[in-house]
Amino acid sequence: MxxxxxxxxxxxxxxxxxxxxxxxxxxxxxxxxxxxxxxxxxxxxxxxxxxxxxxxxxxxxxxxxxxxxxxxxxxxxxxxxxxxxxxxxxxxxxxxxxxxxxxxxxxxxxxxxxxxxxxxxxxxxxxxxxxxxxxxxxxxxxxxxxxxxxxxxNQELMNSCKTLKDYSEYTARVRQYAKVMNLEDAVERAITECIAEGILSDFLEKNRAEAKSVSIYEYDQERHLRQEREEAREEGEKIGREAGIRAFVIDHIEEGMPPEKSILKLQKLFSLTNEEAKSYYEEYSQTNC
Structure with missing residues (x-):
């Protein structure tokens, strides 16, 4: 726009x-x-x-x-x-x-x-x-x-194009305020402040309603994508961690290490509770059998 x-x-x-x-x-x-x-x-x-x-x-x-x-x-x-x-x-x-x-x-x-x-x-x-x-x-x-x-x-670029610099400041404020208040209020506050301070003021005054609705939609989309990536990363870490635990258990069984000692090492290495370590050991030892 x-x-x-x-x-x-x-x-x-x-x-x-x-x-x-x-x-x-x-x-x-x-x-x-x-x-x-x-x-x-x-x-x-x-x-x-x-x-x-x-x-x-x-x-x-x-x-x-x-x-x-x-x-x-x-x-x-x-x-x-x-x-x-x-x-x-x-x-x-x-x-x-x-x-x-x-x-x-x-x-x-x-x-x-x-x-x-x-x-x-x-x-x-x-x-x-x-x-x-x-x-x-x-x-x-x-x-x-x-x-x-x-x-x-890119200060040189921003100083050469006020509109680009203003847009950067506006979106940064929306993000900042959205961390401490609901999104609609965050956008409204950012728009009001920017108009008062001469940041995209002409554009925001003429297109206030549309700029607000677009900003809310775009930020929601951005936040949704960010959450999806975070969930995918966490899921990947979980799968990788469980694969490491499984390999640890199987290796120790094949080496003939006593279960009590394996569980203790498993607990320390992967920061597990004793109950969690026992559960993983029993699950993967049965799988290996």
Whole structure:
């Protein structure tokens, strides 16, 4: 919503690319409204000075952004060259792509992270060891630049684009207040404070109701994804821990160690109560039998 305005988008582009364009009408916005991949669509894409920029905003880090960008750029080039003869002798010139991710999630990341598509390739060693094909690797590459826009990061960029800095401050306040009050009240407080302090004030005054509903929805989604990841991590740790306990019990049985001694060691090694250690020992000793 913020950067659908050409003037704001040009300001973001100038800050990101360290350029100084002044005419917003130079921007040719070509965002793929109907290109859907894995329930996601690209946020903003536009051309200026033969440069095709694709911007994504992410509150959750994902190493798969280069793959999604590959899908987007293929569709965009298809649209841009639909009237060209791709089978002819004349070279079809295309704008240079530039891929940027604006990240403001809670996972701690550095100011800048380069995400190459080639990091996702399942490359067999036989291919890399073949001198004939080494020069072809990677035969396809795409590099996306992740910029951390949380407060305290990329100060030069933030100082060059007040709207981006204000957005960062607004979302940080929503997160901060949501820790001590219900989400709706947290968003309302953040909006009220930001308007009073000149942070996104014009935008929030004009779009208060919509900004509030979107903020609540987005934060809920972000929190839901975070909880899912935490549950998956805990489940993985539980499975790994139980596998370790099982291997410990089986090894000690095979070595002929007395049950009492095994249970005592099991209790200390895995920080279990005596009852828990006995239960695990009995369960896995029967499985081994």
């Amino acid at each position: 913020l950067f659908s305005d050409k003037k704001e988008l040009l300001g973001l582009y100038n800050a990101t690319g360290k350029t100084n364009y002044t005419d917003p009408e130079l921007l040719e916005i070509n965002t793929l409204e109907n290109a859907i991949y894995m329930a996601m669509h690209n946020d903003i894409s536009f051309i200026i000075d033969s440069r095709l920029s694709l911007y994504e905003h992410q509150s959750t880090y994902s190493p798969n952004l280069p793959l999604r960008y590959l899908m987007y750029i293929a569709d965009l080039y298809s649209v841009l060259t639909r009237k060209e003869n791709l089978y002819g002798h004349k070279t079809v010139m295309i704008p240079v792509p530039f891929f940027v991710i604006f990240y403001n999630g809670e996972e701690q990341l550095p100011d800048r992270v380069l995400l190459p598509l080639s990091d996702l390739f399942k490359t067999p060693k036989s291919f890399l060891n073949n001198e004939e094909y080494k020069e072809l690797y990677p035969a396809l590459e795409l590099k996306a630049l992740l910029l951390n826009i949380n407060p305290g990061h």
